[in-house]
Structures are given as C-alpha cells and as structure tokens.
Amino acid sequence: MRRMQAALRRFPPEHGIRNMVKGRRLYEGKAKILYEGPEPGTLVVHFKDDATAFNGEKFEVIEGKGVLNNRISEFIFRRLGEMGIPTHFIKRLNMREQLVKRVEIIPLEVIVRNIAAGSISKRLGIEEGKRLPRAIVEFCYKNDDLGDPLVAEEHINAFGWASPQEVDDMVHLALRTNDILSGLFAGIGIRLVDFKLEFGREFLPDGMVRTVLADEISPDSCRLWDMKTEEKLDKDRFRRDLGGLVDAYTEVARRLGIINGDGRNGGNPGPKLVKG
Numbered sequence: 001m002r003r004m005q006a007a008l009r010r011f012p013p014e015h016g017i018r019n020m021v022k023g024r025r026l027y028e029g030k031a032k033i034l035y036e037g038p039e040p041g042t043l044v045v046h047f048k049d050d051a052t053a054f055n056g057e058k059f060e061v062i063e064g065k066g067v068l069n070n071r072i073s074e075f076i077f078r079r080l081g082e083m084g085i086p087t088h089f090i091k092r093l094n095m096r097e098q099l100v101k102r103v104e105i106i107p108l109e110v111i112v113r114n115i116a117a118g119s120i121s122k123r124l125g126i127e128e129g130k131r132l133p134r135a136i137v138e139f140c141y142k143n144d145d146l147g148d149p150l151v152a153e154e155h156i157n158a159f160g161w162a163s164p165q166e167v168d169d170m171v172h173l174a175l176r177t178n179d180i181l182s183g184l185f186a187g188i189g190i191r192l193v194d195f196k197l198e199f200g201r202e203f204l205p206d207g208m209v210r211t212v213l214a215d216e217i218s219p220d221s222c223r224l225w226d227m228k229t230e231e232k233l234d235k236d237r238f239r240r241d242l243g244g245l246v247d248a249y250t251e252v253a254r255r256l257g258i259i260n261g262d263g264r265n266g267g268n269p270g271p272k273l274v275k276g
C-alpha cells in the first residue's frame with residue numbers, strides 16, 4: 001500500500017494517464033508537434049511556446065503561449081462543433097496537448113477577412129482598419145519555400161490541390177465559421193478582423209470522404225482587435241514588436257470564460273458578455 005502511495009506521488013494519475021497516450025513523433029512544425037495517437041486514425045497535437053513570423057525569419061520562445069492556444073483553440077473548436085461545423089477535434093488531453101482525428105491536410109490556407117489588415121492592405125492599397133464590402137475568402141498555397149503565395153481556384157483545380165467540391169465545402173465552412181466566430185467575439189467586445197483556417201480530408205468507414213476543419217484557431221491565426229480601444233489582442237503583438245503577447249492572449253481567454261482574471265482555470269463557464 002505504502003509502495004503504491006509512493007508510486008502515485010511520483011507519477012500522479014493525471015500525469016500517467018494523460019501522457020500514456022502519445023506515440024511516435026510524426027512531424028514538428030513552427031508552433032506544434034504531432035504525435036501518433038493512442039488509436040489508429042488519431043493524433044496528439046502538442047502546442048509549443050515558439051513564436052515565428054515572416055516565414056520563420058523572426059523567432060522567439062514566449063512562455064505560456066502554447067498553453068493559452070491549446071485552451072483557446074479547444075474552446076473554439078468545441079463551439080464550432082456544437083454549431084454543426086465538422087472538425088478534427090476530439091478532446092483536450094492536458095494543458096499543452098489535444099487529441100484529434102488524423103486527416104489528410106489539404107495544402108491550402110483559407111483566409112477570411114472582414115476588415116482590411118496585413119497582406120491585403122499591402123497588396124491592394126487598402127487602409128488598415130477599413131471594413132471590407134463583404135467577407136472575403138482567399139486561398140494561399142501552403143509552401144514555406146514560396147512564402148505561401150495567394151492562388152486562385154483555377155490553380156487549385158489545375159494542380160489538383162483540392163477538388164471543386166472541396167473548394168465549395170471550404171468556402172461554405174469558412175463563411176459559416178466567420179459568422180459564428182464574429183458573433184462570439186463581438187459578444188466579448190472583440191472584433192474578428194481576419195483569420196486563417198486549414199481543412200483536411202476525413203476518410204469515413206463507409207468509404208466516404210468529408211472535408212473537416214483542422215489545425216488550430218487561436219490568436220496566432222486570427223486578428224482580434226478590442227472594439228473600444230482598437231488594441232491588438234493577437235500575434236501582431238509579436239510580428240510588430242508591440243510586446244505583451246501573453247497578456248493579450250490571456251485577456252482573450254479570460255473574456256471567453258476559459259480562465260479567471262488571475263490566469264487560473266475557470267472551468268469553461270462560457271463567454272462573459274461585454275456591454276458596449
């Protein structure tokens with residue numbers, strides 16, 4: 001009995017059970033590591049504290065970023081799932097890891113924009129902060145060597161990166177996601193300026209293939225501006241050397257109701273409405 005207690009002290013159940021599931025390391029990206037999951041058809045995603053920008057030219061380790069992104073992305077994927085958006089998300093395993101379905105990633109970044117910022121402002125000479133006439137969906141080809149260039153549906157079809165049906169699915173799901181998330185963030189006083197999505201192919205047991213939302217949705221992949229102060233609560237704090245990235249991500253998590261004001265676990269009571 002005493003021996004068991006000592007063993008439990010050394011390996012508290014949470015530690016043992018929650019870490020047992022991880023298999024072979026499959027891939028290490030800029031902000032995440034993928035491992036084989038406990039069952040076939042699953043993966044474990046580990047969120048790192050690494051921050052990169054400008055195609056890896058700028059790099060920094062920002063302590064706490066991975067934990068925040070894991071929690072925020074979990075919250076958003078759950079919400080989207082509840083609203084009928086198919087996603088790869090299964091469950092969060094611990095502070096840095098989540099279990100997801102293994103899908104075949106479509107090599108495109110799908111960007112949805114509500115307000116001009118970043119590359120569209122540069123490309124088309126639109127002042128940052130200007131509301132776009134309607135939500136715009138863009139596709140970029142995922143290729144670091146080329147700097148993820150903007151592509152048209154013509155390229156996607158011609159090079160077979162995705163089928164016309166998959167392009168339709170991605171546009172439809174991206175716009176639905178935009179509606180849901182714009183409302184979610186507006187309710188907590190945050191403007192969803194733009195964001196990036198990635199999709200995958202889920203191979204179902206009946207031989208069918210469906211397009212599902214994959215990767216992450218976090219302040220690393222969205223532009224989030226405070227509605228009152230216009231303060232940036234996203235990765236532009238790192239890209240533009242503004243500092244305070246962890247404070248900004250913590251503020252997003254706090255307003256979503258994921259953590260308390262002091263950074264402790266808030267038990268997901270849901271977003272707190274901010275009166276305008």
Ligand code: UDP
Nearest residue numbers: 111117118119120194195196220221222223
């Ligand atoms: N984005 C991303 N990963 C990328 C490129 C863009 O998550 O590799 C996100 C970015 O955070 C922003 C949106 O997609 O929310 C639009 O980014 P943009 O094309 O303006 O490029 P950037 O200015 O970030 O280079």
